[in-house]
Amino acid sequence: MNMQSLSLNGEFIHYQLDGPSHLPLLVFSNSLGTDLRVWDPLLLELTDQFRFLRYDKRGHGLSSCPPAPYTLDHHVDDLIGLLDALELNQVTLCGLSVGGLIAQGVAARRPELVKNLILCDTAHKIGPESGWDSRIDTIRAHGLEYIADAVMERWFAASFREEKAAEVVLWRNMMIRTPVEGYIGTCTAIRNADLTTSSAALTQPTLCIVGDEDGATPPELVRSTAELIPGARFELLANAGHLPCVEQPKALAALIRDFLAEVTEPLSRYEQGMRVRRSVLGNAHVDRAEANKTAFDKPFQTFITEGAWGSVWSRPILSKRDRSLITIALMAALGHEEELAMHIRATANTGATLDEVRETLLHLGVYAGVPASNVAIRIAKETYTGMGIAIDEGKN
Structure with a gap:
């Protein structure tokens, strides 16, 4: 694998662009505490059908980790900078959790870059500010390991945690190895983000998906976002928590294919x-x-x-x-x-x-x-x- 990175907005952003250029492009923005590998199970289901752009947002994976705090605009600027640098537009943008906030922000600010939106386990506003303040204080005092087990319960359905305990350990390791400044910086960005007004004005065809056991962005919260965005479609995935791309990649891939077939006019x-x-x-x-x-x-x-x-x-x-x-x-x-x-x-x-x-x-x-x-x-x-x-x- 070739290491790919760009200097954007004063930071180095690590990305991976895969697949033949004639295939339709899916751009992925991942969740808090994960890196671009979180999409690997899903990509296996979509290979040979799409081209893929994944990246590590600032403070995560192999990208730069500036000191906290961050704003959502920092993350939006980074993704816009990446798309512009790679001369990509009219993409299908798929965001998970905070990645979904970033996706909504990019679609609102630069609508010519985004043709379709897929929002996984996210919302126009995620959680009360007090909850994020409490999480930030806890991490500052005790580190990410202290909250890891509670996060895994929100990330994964009970059956997945029981049947694939060894795999959960690996995802837990990914989360606790996230730089603390990057995790806290992004917590601050989520805490202060409220896209109610801008997302209500989005015009891109949008699919909102949530796991039925998501403890981080519960189904009703995601449903409220689908109701906010004009014409958005809402889908509930059974036996999934906050990371359906990990737990239910086949089902998620099927929803993505069906949605894009519905909104994309076929080429001759x-x-x-x-x-x-x-x-x-x-x-x-x-x-x-x-x-x-x-x-x-x-x-x-x-x-x-x-x-x-x-x-x-x-x-x-x-x-x-x-x-x-x-x-x-x-x-x-x-x-x-x-x-x-x-x-x-x-x-x-x-x-x-x-x-x-x-x-x-x-x-x-x-x-x-x-x-x-x-x-x-x-x-x-x-x-x-x-x-x-x-x-x-x-x-x-």
Whole structure:
């Protein structure tokens, strides 16, 4: 896994961006006392269907931990900064607990960034201020370990705590290893946040979800938020506490898929194909091809866009990197030199590395013959050199 971080608003924010760029993007903002790993069980249910952006909010995980207190605006600024830096907009934003507050804040302040909202176990205002003051004082006096068992009871349903006690220990370890300043700083942000007015004005399609045994943001509190946001849909998840992404990932994934299918207008095969084609070959290449298109070759270009890019390259299971390497091998074996060079250039977008291409062309020599491999290696060397990539920097 490559470590990814950006300097935003004076802090370093750790993030993880995964999945092919042509897939729809889900952006996740996690809860108090957790890091981006809290979404791992859910992502296993959605892999090959979506692209994912997760991050550690300030004071959590591998991100910077400035001294407390924080405001909700600090967290909102960080997520907006991350989306802007990665040039992402019109995303589906999924927030858990305080992550849901952050998501609502981003959607209100920069509505062009957020196409859909998924709010898990959160509300427009969470808990009375006195409760947060008491928690902050207790942590200052005794540390996070002192409250950990009580937090686990709010996080997880009774059956989960009993049947998966060893797993609960790991989530408990995540919580108590959160920097105290980060935990308290975010407690302060939650305590002072009241989004009643701004969330009542949200216009994005919104799904509100809560576990039926959530002891942190009880179902009626989450329901009240769904009733506040115009047109929001409310769903109650059985046998789940505050972290349904951990306890009920299959059920949560099903709700997410159903919601997005309901609110998303499907792309035509041509539109999907053009999106994937651009993500692989790059906008400059596709723009040139489109500019050179004539009435004579337009039917063929449409056929390729719909059939190759809109049907085959758009399928799940194989990643863009996998399909890239397969295509390079086939173009080399068949002697299509121009197409081979084009797809080697496309590795800048597909993620196939120089080392992987080299191994593919070496493998080609066994199964398609040494002459084909020799020509392909020459073309690859010329193409990489033209791309400004040093061909002697790969692994032996």
